[in-house]
Amino acid sequence: MTMRYRLLRILADGRFHSGQDLGSLLGISRAAVWKHLKAIRGMGLDVQAVRGRGYRLAEPLELLDEARIIAAISQPMRDRLSALELHTELGSTNDRLRQRAREGAAGGTACLAERQTAGRGRRGRRWVSPFGSNLYLSLLWRFPCGPAQLGGLSLAVGVALMRSLRSLGVEGAGLKWPNDLICRQGKLAGVLVEMAGESAGPCSAVIGVGLNVRMPPDAASAIDQPWVDLHRLSHRPLSRNQVAGQILNDLIEVLVRYEQEGLAVFLDEWRDHDLVAGRAVQLHLPDAVLAGRASGIDDSGALLVQVDGQPRRFASGEVSLRMTP
Structure with missing residues (x-):
């Protein structure tokens, strides 16, 4: 230290x-x-x-504590947790676990940092990561299949996060396809899933979660979109370590079931939290911007949108979604 x-x-x-x-x-x-x-x-x-x-x-800090995080995880899920790394500072928790995966780290290895200097979200966007305020958490999971067979994994992760919020007594949040937690005030959390491995399997997935717990005002000025944190949404003070443990618990539980049964068992639950269905949206593709109305997701987790009166289907890797008034 x-x-x-x-x-x-x-x-x-x-x-x-x-x-x-x-x-x-x-x-x-x-x-x-x-x-x-x-x-x-x-x-x-x-x-x-x-x-x-x-x-x-000026404000007390609750620093990451391994014993308190572990205490918030149920014993069956604790048995699936291979290792728990806590770092004062990292470039990115996802990058750390991608490296650990190449070195042979076991599935179920988790990594958290007090601060990220190169935190990122989907499509390379910067994730503002002030020290000791929010959660920057990644979990390595190994699958026997190839990446192409893991469609909709980020949606299952979204379901896990919604379960965590419910367990913590946090209300008012929902899911924005494919991997954001938002509420009326703005973005609460984002998910970044990065896969590596052979096309026929096996493969590894590093699942990164950035969750705003108590965003410092100075750090907030660097965020280029509306945001919200748990401090504003919760009716009681929440422990960062308890939140971290609850998220790991629900992530592991969902991943175990996803590996056994796939996305289908989570579709109804995801749709219950869908904040985009029925809304006017803009779709930012690599070579075009399309306007339409979202009509939910199909059974593979792809986004369904009516564009010029015609149904279109979009996979998460190819498009950025924005809701319009």
Whole structure:
């Protein structure tokens, strides 16, 4: 654990700590404490300094904790979790697990980070990832089949996330095809599924979830679309570690069943949460923009849209969907 992170764990309680006390706890000089505090500010965290009282974070932080995450996972799903990696900082949790997959890591390996420096969503979009505020979580899963046989996997993942929100008492969110959780106020979460392997199998899938838990105002200014977080939606404070454990629990449960029975068993549940069906939409294709009205999904998970009065079918890899007023 780096000295900066050790200092941050002390400050995470949101209380004042004198420079002298911090130096004594860490075994460093007050000048070194100040140097690390500047570095923490450089991570986007608001460190307050008050003469005669010391230093504190403007808002307490709940840092990732393996024991608390594991405690939120049921025993049967815990048995399917091969490894749990917690990182202070990564470029991307998905990139980390893609590398671990190439190294032979077992399916059921999970990875979380306090901060991502190169977080991304679908089609290479940047995912804003401030330190210690939201969830950046990826799960590696191995399948005996090839990638082409895993159609609609991201939709099944969306069902898992909706189950997690329900278990956490969060209401008002729904699904935007193929892999976003949204509500009236804006985007709550996104899913990025990346596959690798032989066309005939086996293959691996790295399932990345970015979930806004408590977005800092400064970080929010870098987001180029409406957004919302759990803090605004929930009627009670939610633990990041509990949320992480609940998501891992429901993801693993859904993946086990998806591997056995495919997408069909999740279609009705996905349709119950579909916020796009019946809405006017724009479809951004590589070489065109089409306007139409969404009419749900077919049994393979493809989007159905009426374009100029004609039914059209779109797969998730080829199109970006936007709802219009």
